Amino acid sequence: MKNEKLLLFILAIIQFTHIMDFMIVMPLGKQFMEIFAINPQQFSLIVSSYALSAFLSGILGAVFIDRLDRKKVLLFLYCGFATGTLACASSNSYFFFLISRCISGMFGGLLSAIVLSIIGDVFPYERRSSAIGIIMTAFSVASVVGVPSGIYLAAKFTWRMPFIIIGSLSILFIILAFFIIPSLQAHLKSGKGETNPFKILGNILQDKNQVKALVFGLILTLGHFSIIPFIAPYMQLNIGFSDFQVSYIYFAGGLFTAVLLPIFGRLADRFGNALVFSIASFFALFSIFAITNLPPVSIFVALCVSSSYFIVSSGRSVPALSMVTAVVRPESRGSFMSIRGSMNQLALGVGSLVAGLIVKEQADHSLINYQYVGYFAIVMSIVAVGLALQLKVAKGG
Numbered sequence: 001m002k003n004e005k006l007l008l009f010i011l012a013i014i015q016f017t018h019i020m021d022f023m024i025v026m027p028l029g030k031q032f033m034e035i036f037a038i039n040p041q042q043f044s045l046i047v048s049s050y051a052l053s054a055f056l057s058g059i060l061g062a063v064f065i066d067r068l069d070r071k072k073v074l075l076f077l078y079c080g081f082a083t084g085t086l087a088c089a090s091s092n093s094y095f096f097f098l099i100s101r102c103i104s105g106m107f108g109g110l111l112s113a114i115v116l117s118i119i120g121d122v123f124p125y126e127r128r129s130s131a132i133g134i135i136m137t138a139f140s141v142a143s144v145v146g147v148p149s150g151i152y153l154a155a156k157f158t159w160r161m162p163f164i165i166i167g168s169l170s171i172l173f174i175i176l177a178f179f180i181i182p183s184l185q186a187h188l189k190s191g192k193g194e195t196n197p198f199k200i201l202g203n204i205l206q207d208k209n210q211v212k213a214l215v216f217g218l219i220l221t222l223g224h225f226s227i228i229p230f231i232a233p234y235m236q237l238n239i240g241f242s243d244f245q246v247s248y249i250y251f252a253g254g255l256f257t258a259v260l261l262p263i264f265g266r267l268a269d270r271f272g273n274a275l276v277f278s279i280a281s282f283f284a285l286f287s288i289f290a291i292t293n294l295p296p297v298s299i300f301v302a303l304c305v306s307s308s309y310f311i312v313s314s315g316r317s318v319p320a321l322s323m324v325t326a327v328v329r330p331e332s333r334g335s336f337m338s339i340r341g342s343m344n345q346l347a348l349g350v351g352s353l354v355a356g357l358i359v360k361e362q363a364d365h366s367l368i369n370y371q372y373v374g375y376f377a378i379v380m381s382i383v384a385v386g387l388a389l390q391l392k393v394a395k396g397g
Contacts, residue, residue: 004122004123004131006180007118007122007180007181007182008131008134008135010173010176010177010180010181011115011118011119011135012134012135012137012138012141013138013173013176014074014078014111014115014173014177015111015112015115015135015136015138016138016141016142016146017081017166017169017170017173018081018108018111018112019138019142019146020142020146020147020150020162020166021081021085021088021104021108021163021166022050022108023142023146023147023250024146024147024150024151024162024163024166025046025047025050025101026047026228026229026231026232027147027150027151027232027246027247027249027250028150028151028154028159028162029043029229029230029232029233030232030233030236030237030243031154031159031243032046032097032159033233035159036093036094036097038094039361040230040233040356040359040360040361040367041356041357042094043229043233043356044229044352044353044355044356045098045353045356046097046098046101047229047348047349047352048348048349048350048352048353048356049098049101049102049105049349050101050102050104050105050108050109050349051105051109051225051345051346051348051349051352052102052105052345052346052349053101053102053103053105053106053109054105054106054108054109054110054341054342054345054348055109055342055343055345055346055349056106056342057105057106057107057109057110057342058109058110058113058338058339058341058342058343058345059338059339059342061110061113061338061341061342063200063335065110065113065114065117065335065337065338066332066333066335069183069184070114070117070118070121070184071177071181071182071183071184073114074111074114074115074118074177074181075174075177075178077107077108077110077111077114078107078111078170078173078174078177079107079174080103080106080107081104081107081108081111081170082167082170082171082174083103083107083167084100084101084102084103084104084105084106084107084108085104085163085166085167085170086163086164086167086168087099087100087103087104088100088101088104088160088163089160089161089163089164089167090160105345109341109342109345110338110341112341113337113338113340113341114337115135116132116135116321116325116337116341117333117337117338118184119131119132119135119325120325120326120330120333120337121184121330121333122184125322125326125393126269127269128269128322128325128326129264129265129266129268129269129273129318129319129322130262130265130266130269131265132265132318132321132322132325133261133262133263133264133265133266133268133318134261134262134265136261136314136317136318136321137257137258137261137262141254141258142250142254145254147247147250147251147254148247148248148250148251149162149165150162150165150166151243151244151246151247152244152247153165155243155244200332200335200339201339203332204336204339207327209327209391209392209394210327210328210336212327212387212390212391213323213324213327213328213340213391214339214340214343215387216320216323216324216384216387216388216391217320217324217340217343217344217347218343218344218346218347219347219380219383219384219387220317220320220380220381220384221344221347221348221351222347222348222350222351222354222380223288223351223376223377223378223379223380223381223384224313224351224377224380225347225348225351225352225355226351226352226354226355226373226376226377226380227288227291227292227309227355227373227374227377229352229355229356230355230359230367230370230373231249231291231306231309232246232249233367234294234367234370235249235302235306237361237365237366237367238294238296238366238367238370239294239296239297239299239302240296240299241299241302245299248299248303249302249303249306249307252303252306252307253306253307253309253310253311254310256307256310256311257310257311257314257315260311260315261314261315261318264276264280264315264316264318264319265318265322268318268319268322273319273320273322273323273388274319274323274388274389274391276316276318276319277316277319277320277323277385277388278385278388278389280312280315280316280319281312281316281381281382281384281385282385283308283312284309284312284313284316284381285378285381285382286308287305287308287309287311287312287313288309288374288377288378288381289374289378290305290308290309291305291306291309291374292370292371292373292374292375292377293370293371293374320384320388323388323391324337324340324391325337326391326393326394327391327392327393327394328394329394354373354376355373358370358372358373358376359373
């Protein structure tokens, strides 16, 4: 299609806002625990509530996501996401904040599915990893610009301010998307898309390749998001980072990934997704061990360790996503990616809850048992590599 770069730009912006909305909660974990008077387990529920509601909406979304114009679905979901984010900003209690996070997750979780479906429809497999690499720089930009800015606004004004800004920006980007993104109906022309939710699930379960892809994504996400929620609290309570210095973690990690993610995409297109994923996962084992067993060290050393983790964990996601989009034909891709997104959100929520059950707070407020979370993530990474090597490209994928 024409204006591919413009399409990638607006999709990356959409990814930026909903990733920012999800990410900003974790570095503010210490503040939420103080403001709402909650413990680490209750904080992990804030993170997992977003994911678990996204899981449920993804299952429901599989029914309609391939029956409509991709653009219409995208705009509808983005409007709902903006509403949920602004509701977070107006919450006055832990309970209502949880409800608002569920609303954000309900729509935000499906946003990733529709964005990846659009990428899968527009870009052929040979160029898809490069396109996904560009889309995933939204994570890096959110880390470099969004999270540090959000932390600063929360420290300078109120914890509500980041959510107000994200919600307001989302409204602006909804208007831009309406005028920039063209109608996307190519997936409707075959007339082969399934509409019965039970048949959709049945078709997926009957395809061993698609089942392996779902389990692959679930395992990868389960390990990754058992680590992520407690990186910031661990750095603050155990290493000695101040509330504002936590932003350095996301700035440094995001800066490196912003530069390197497109390179991961080009390498995957050139040498193969499975090979690049496997090599990145090998290095991820060392980063996972280091970040979850980190003793009191200088801020510089801590930043080196956290940045290495962000680089390899984000980098391997580029070929991973490219492999997953290729296991299904275009006319069923939206439904499959919705189910895939649901499974990943379920894994995200479970991973956060597992970490919350393992990690404990001591009398001096420092955290213990984080290393066991790391061992769990290492096992998940090894299993994910084994599954990645078994995935096959579907006809037309």
